[in-house]
Amino acid sequence: MKLTILGCYSATPRFDNNPTSQVLEINNHIFLIDCGEGTQVQLRQQKIKFARIKHIFISHLHGDHYFGLIGLISTFRLLKRETDLHIYGPKGIKEVITLQLKLSDSWTNYNLYFHELESSQSELIFEDEKVEVRTIPLKHRIYANGYLFKEKPGERTLDVEAAKILNINKAYYNKLKQGFDIENEHGRLISNEEVTFDPPTPKSYAFCSDTVYKPDIVPIVMNVTAIYHESTFLDKHEHLCEPTKHSTAKQAALIARDANAGTLILGHYSTRYDDLNLFKIEAQRVFDNVELADDGKVFNF
Template identity: 50%
Template sequence: MSFELTILGSNSALPTSNRYPTAQVLEVPGRCFLIDCGEGTQIQLRRNKISFSKIRHIFISHLHGDHYYGLIGLLSTMNLLGVKSDVHIYAPSELKTLIQPQLDFIRGEMSIKPIFHPLNLKKPQTVFESKNIEVLSFPVKHSIPTVGFLFREKPKQANIKKEMIKAYNIPLAQIKDIKAGADFETEDGRIIPNEKLTTPPPKPKSYAFCTDTAFHPPIAEIINGVDLLYHEATFLEELKDLAEKTLHSTARQAAEMAKLSKASKLLIGHFSSRFKNLNDFKTEAREVFKNTELAIEGKKYII
């Protein structure tokens, strides 16, 4: 299973002429997750040729406007397009109160059905689960209650070696248990260890989304070993005092989190609009964590 992440918006609260507020799409086989929905999200979906009808699950990290002001427009457009489906929205409970009057004002019967799932803002929580994937929310450190999200593939079973089935005449009824980790006992009482009978499955894929947040070490334990970490880097170290005041992070702090959490790769974004040259962010982060990339709008990152 591959994860494909498309950046729709990489800027912080003030959009620029070429950078939108936060929004991302994570595609896994059979699922399309929208993560945050800043102003202009539906325009960016169009530009990146992502079908609105594929979006069934929307995750909102917190209720600062640059992370959800695009939601009512997106839902309205989906309705105008005649998309007929439930749309699950995972967000702080106040979001429904904020946008329900706008939903009520939409004329006629809505073809889509928004279903709100309130998030636990104080402790980690599994908010979505399917046969192959689960999504965990967890608190981060910001000026209002905010969560990050961890998307992770469920572990697969080991693969049994066909030659071992033949060599030890393994009954079909026992193959399921062997795939799950059991050893095999032959007719003459020999124990064949599982590792001889099977090949390990591929490592489950994982993606963590952490914005908006100050540097917050407890996050590292939750996302430990993640394949791709998106962590906000609103400021450079030269504005570290402002980052601390506003409970945001610098590029260096994002890199420190990647190192602390043993992430395989770091993606930084949520850039302050005061910065025009984003290469300085990459340079600063790579001094601590070499495998760092900038979140570039329209670019797809594959895990």
């Protein structure tokens, strides 16, 4: 599982300071999460293969999280994309994108599917044999969701040497990987654990931005491998959280701690702070394994 931060700053784009966008590579999928202005330029810089993005997840309809989407959709058209593109985001996203396509008389030459979200409950919104994606209902000034990306458990790993010694016919190997007990060539029942290992632990990633501190998301993201949680403010500005509906680094760490997360990644820093290390120090008072997002930074899990 590989996470590339394309942008992680709040408010307006600046020269070396991009609004929110991330790429999550998980089980052969490339998911784009949020798409602030200039995201397509960041995608090029990070050498992400545009064509392999088939699903885009937008948290909410503030500009710093989606103003780059229409440009990316248009560029896909210029690049002669033919693959379907699925957009997940709040109700309204279809209207605003299709209006812009209509005004430019530039329809896409690929299928564009909108999956508009309205629920305040966590929903399963994407699933295939390898991955599932659920919403994480957030609380911001406007309707917002985070997203939880989860690998499905893989097949068990076969201990080929043990299987040979126990005289198991190769025809049963797939059954074993799927977890079944089987009979060997002498008719003896072999329990699955004797010849297989547990599959690798499925990995998961939670994206939570923008939101106030919202402890009721903890059960949804429990035991997540890595969580990105916005930390617009430091604790000393905690009084700004409620009016702006943002969180502090400390609050992000409380979510990570209570959810037993593997790693906490902070981001969406207010431009008022010069020393981002203060975010890390503050969060580490609550939760140990803290990373700071930065534009262009890559995390491997």
